[in-house]
Amino acid sequence: MLNKIGKLALASVVGLGLTAGAGAAKAETPKSGGILNFVVGSKIPSYDGHQETTFGMIHPIRPFYSLLIRVNPNNPSDPTDFECDLCEGDVPTATENGTKFTFKIRKGVTFHDGTPLTSADIKATMDKIVFPGEGVPSARKAFFRSVDTITTPDAHTIVFKLKFPTAAFIPALATPFNFVYSKKDLDAHGMSWHKANVNGTGPFKFVQHQPGAFVEGIKNQNYHFKGKPYLDGFKAIAAPKMAVRLSAIRGDRAAIEFRGFPPKARDDLVKSLGDEITVQESDWNCVLLATPNQKRKPFDNAKVRNALTLGIDRWGGSKYLSKIAIVKTVGGVMFPNHPLAATKDELMKLKGYNTDIEASRAEAKKLLADAGHSNLKVDFSNRGVDQPYKVVGTWLVDQWRKVGIETAQRVQPSGPFYDSLRKKADFDVSIDFNCQSVINPIADMTKFLGSAGNNYGRFEDPELEAIYSKIEKEGDATKLRQLVRQYETRSLSDETSGMVTLWWYKINPHRSYVKGWKIAPSHYLAQHLDHIWLDK
């Protein structure tokens, strides 16, 4: 028994140590060759990154494409570290008072069908995303509302002119869904061609896709980063059940799963495989929310909403839930590791973030009594997915019980759950979440605005909108930070139009022979695979 515990501890330390010790990893010389088998827990709706939103598409299809700029795969945890992919040199800084970005495009890059890449291809791609024509789906059009014009002065230059300066533009550009397509393909085959066809400039060339089974890719010998990719190819195997993905890694049918496992799965793998498993962990750019429906009484009353958030013991929840679920970090409206995120002291000033939970609960009971709802009953809508929805939902029911709130939890499959959340609005409080790819704090925090397309609280708060409007245009870091605190206080504390429960926590146990891959704060990032090699 002692031996097993020792082995578990050692393996965890070794694994985590490797993650933290980036220097050690850099010292290793990458080896070329081998096929990476990995498992993917979701499905591919289509190959068109511009219209899809799921990691089920990103993980198997992203390696076939390049972006204009990307998150640095050697430092993906840094929310401000971007590098050129199809552009040359460093990521440009803005000119003309922060409203103009000029990118020089790499020369000698070819699409997999042999067509040379020019700035016209980037423009055609960005036009499809930013200014899609009628009937052309673009899931990230809203990211680029600051963009005024896109022009190409020559074959290797592209210029983005913005309507106003914004820090949200560069992160939006690095979004991993912005696959660069060939203008020739778009002109010849139309805007839907990429749903079922692949032609990119990425590190791997498309071999085959058996729907529901796997996607295969083979090394692109003409890849623009010389010497890469290291792998000869990859096979992305669809495996919707977590137990299968876990067994696949244990039985070495797959080397890695890029989304993440709960803590128990990590422990089981480490226990059975010891140092053959490396564990990488990170805060995750996904936050689990509880949203009160302000169109239903008494949730239009701020005192009632304040009581709901005061009843939640976030610090205690973090300690216990992180042992069984993929949540951990206590945070506000912003990704916890970002420079603009609230510190613990700042968080503790918000309602529901005090470490003295008994004081918070007493205040919650008083507010409920003042509002005339001491015996409040809540119809709580939740999504029928275990991790982390049902786990956290059940915990919330218990948290609210401690302040005298009787909560009836309704768990529904994803389809009916979204119908309830978005259309029927037949809930008092609903689980909701905000899960983004590139950390783009200015864009990500729109989730808390009543006017946002993905906010389901059904409220109007002109004061919050006004603060956000200032945030969007503020260039000074200190003032920006102050404004973000105002926004956070208004949204989470004073009005409690939304409740942050806990931020997700990403755990990636993988076979130790997989090298070069560094965990990112999102399962959408750094999935081009050109930096991964196998130490077999």
Next chain:
Amino acid sequence: MSKYIFKRVLLMIPTLIGAGVLVFFLMRLIPGDVCELRFAGTGLYVDQAQIDTCRSNLGIDRPMFVQFADFMIGFFTFNFGDSMWTGKPILFEIGLRFELSLQVAIMATFVAVIIAIPLGAISAIKQDTWLDYAVRTFAIAGIAIPSFWLGIMIILGLLIVTQQVTGIPWMPPIDYKPIWVDPAHNIAQLIWPAVATGYRYSAVATRMTRSALLEVLREDYIRTARAKGLIEKIVINRHALKNAMLPVVTIIGIEFAFLMGGLVVTEQVFNLNGIGKLFIESVQNHDYAMTEALVMLVVLIFVVTNFIIDLCYAWLDPRIRYS
């Protein structure tokens, strides 16, 4: 006989139409739709205009009766269109999975038949002996244990045992290769689900064989055969077993049809890209077109299987044929 076959074929048509009408309207009773899930289901930004564009492109914003007319025309022309989730032709998507599901169903049926008929017969012949009790216990356990649980236990067992014995944990392959491409890979993957489902299947058939044979063994003609001095082997094989097979054939047929579309959980446990997995995914994705096509396929399989069972009845029991 040909008149009998013709009548049975005619009966299939209203059954298929009824199933088509039912599945079309039931699917639309489920709240939410494929576009909602695709754009809102991942927690990313949602643009209502994009959801509306998606609905318009898929035609699910049209009046219900127009959609229904499209579905029925597609059904009668055997053109189910494209999957709303993947955009690929539905017949292509089903074709990809059909081969695997058919192979698992055949393998499981083979496992079930080679276990069920001998065991059921032994259990009936040796009624109330320890052998009978052992077979009955085996059969009851088979009915009680869900195949997916047995599947999970098989995978875990393989991982643990191989790690203990060889030091390297082994599990069956999780990607399918056709038997003519890589027979070893194919068998290594499919034998386990065939055993897991075949066991439950055999348990049902064993009990049915036993009870049917016990009933037949008490018939007058069996007593007559014995009185004529026929040896027991001929009495059992020629006179008793063949007549006891009628209900067993029914069970085998129905179970086979079930395996073609009903291995929803077992296929997920073994990561088999079969019809059952496609079924559950299309329901989860609100892919109306795919779900409707799959329901029609399963209904067709059941109808055809029942038709074949009826023909077997006629072969096994001449009285059915002559009537």
